[in-house]
Amino acid sequence: MTVYYFHGYARCASCRKIEQYTKEAAESFAAGQYAGRVAFAALNVEEKANEHFVKDYQLVSKTVVLQPEKDGKPGAWENLDRIWFELGSKDKFLVYVKEHIVKQLEAK
Amino acid sequence: MPDISIPAVAAFWLGLLTAISPCPLATNLAAVSYIGKSLAGAKTALWSGLAYVAGRTLVYAVLGFLLVKGLVSAPGLSFFLQKYGNQILGPLLIAAGLFLLRVIKLDFLSFGVGGEGKFKNSKGIIPSLLMGAVFALSFCPVSAALYFGALVPLAAKESSAVILPALFGIGTGLPVAAFAVIAALGLQSAGQFYHNMAKAERIVRIATGAVFVGVGAWLCVKYILPVITGG
Numbered sequence: 001m002t003v004y005y006f007h008g009y010a011r012c013a014s015c016r017k018i019e020q021y022t023k024e025a026a027e028s029f030a031a032g033q034y035a036g037r038v039a040f041a042a043l044n045v046e047e048k049a050n051e052h053f054v055k056d057y058q059l060v061s062k063t064v065v066l067q068p069e070k071d072g073k074p075g076a077w078e079n080l081d082r083i084w085f086e087l088g089s090k091d092k093f094l095v096y097v098k099e100h101i102v103k104q105l106e107a108k
Numbered sequence: 109m110p111d112i113s114i115p116a117v118a119a120f121w122l123g124l125l126t127a128i129s130p131c132p133l134a135t136n137l138a139a140v141s142y143i144g145k146s147l148a149g150a151k152t153a154l155w156s157g158l159a160y161v162a163g164r165t166l167v168y169a170v171l172g173f174l175l176v177k178g179l180v181s182a183p184g185l186s187f188f189l190q191k192y193g194n195q196i197l198g199p200l201l202i203a204a205g206l207f208l209l210r211v212i213k214l215d216f217l218s219f220g221v222g223g224e225g226k227f228k229n230s231k232g233i234i235p236s237l238l239m240g241a242v243f244a245l246s247f248c249p250v251s252a253a254l255y256f257g258a259l260v261p262l263a264a265k266e267s268s269a270v271i272l273p274a275l276f277g278i279g280t281g282l283p284v285a286a287f288a289v290i291a292a293l294g295l296q297s298a299g300q301f302y303h304n305m306a307k308a309e310r311i312v313r314i315a316t317g318a319v320f321v322g323v324g325a326w327l328c329v330k331y332i333l334p335v336i337t338g339g
Contacts, residue, residue, distance in 0.1 A: 008187070008190065008191065009331075009334040009335050010194065010330050010331045010334055011334075012130075012131050012248065012249055012250075013130065014129075014130065014131065014249065014250060015249050045187070046187075046191060046335075054183045054184070054187055055183060058182070058183050059183050059186075059187070060182050060183055060186040060187075060252055060253065060256035060257050061186060061190070061247075061249050061250075061252035061253040061256065061257060062249040062253070063253070063257075081253070081257050081258070084250060084253045084254065084257075
């Protein structure tokens with residue numbers, strides 16, 4: 001699956017934090033039972049080539065989207081829209097993102 | 109934390125969260141300095157502050173109506189306002205700041221009707237209302253996530269196209285108005301202390317102008333420069 005972090009040209013302190021924490025959460029799956037199944041990508045949706053993601057994922061702001069794959073095809077995506085509320089604590093943020101990644105990976 | 113299972117409380121709470129989040133800090137600072145600069149006293153600042161809240165409330169209520177009724181799409185509108193709202197706001201604030209500093213003089217505005225006097229008699233109510241509306245339109249990531257991502261879905265679920273977005277607007281503006289009234293109270297006593305209202309008024313006007321130019325320049329660096337330099 002791909003863990004996307006979507007942003008624009010203008011970056012803010014909270015947005016950089018979200019990107020950094022999300023990357024950390026995704027990379028924590030590099031070893032262990034899910035090794036090789038989680039990729040992280042940070043994309044600027046204000047760039048022409050990435051504009052379609054706004055419509056594809058119904059984005060309204062900088063956010064994290066989980067895009068699982070099933071049999072080589074993209075499955076039902078999930079927008080982790082609570083990231084802005086979990087940002088106060090890094091531990092809580094990591095737990096929130098990791099829990100959802102595992103849930104998606106385990107989904108039949 | 110308040111009981112956010114009550115939609116009205118949740119909407120107001122989301123507005124408060126927006127107001128105290130770091131990203132609208134720059135525009136909040138400009139608003140407090142403009143509304144609070146009144147040396148005529150806290151009462152004038154209160155009216156001006158309420159006008160600012162009304163401006164914000166109006167914008168969020170209108171956008172809420174359009175979004176909940178499905179007349180515009182949230183993703184398109186959100187990214188459009190986040191991008192262009194701030195790009196326009198930077199130069200606009202610099203211009204308003206230069207106007208306050210009397211670097212630019214808009215004499216043509218006073219043509220025939222004694223505009224300056226009229227402007228003063230309104231006690232800053234109309235400019236504050238407009239400022240509230242314009243600032244509300246310049247979304248940043250946090251406010252966009254809270255408004256488009258949390259408030260609008262809540263308003264849609266509750267079939268409240270106007271009331272809940274309006275409560276959100278009140279929440280975003282009230283802290284600013286409160287700080288402005290406190291600032292005005294402080295300035296009033298400082299003005300009395302110096303026994304020289306004309307001089308105090310000039311200093312406060314220049315300080316407000318400087319804040320506007322500073323905030324405008326910061327917004328330009330943040331929202332226009334990365335687009336020019338490609339990130």
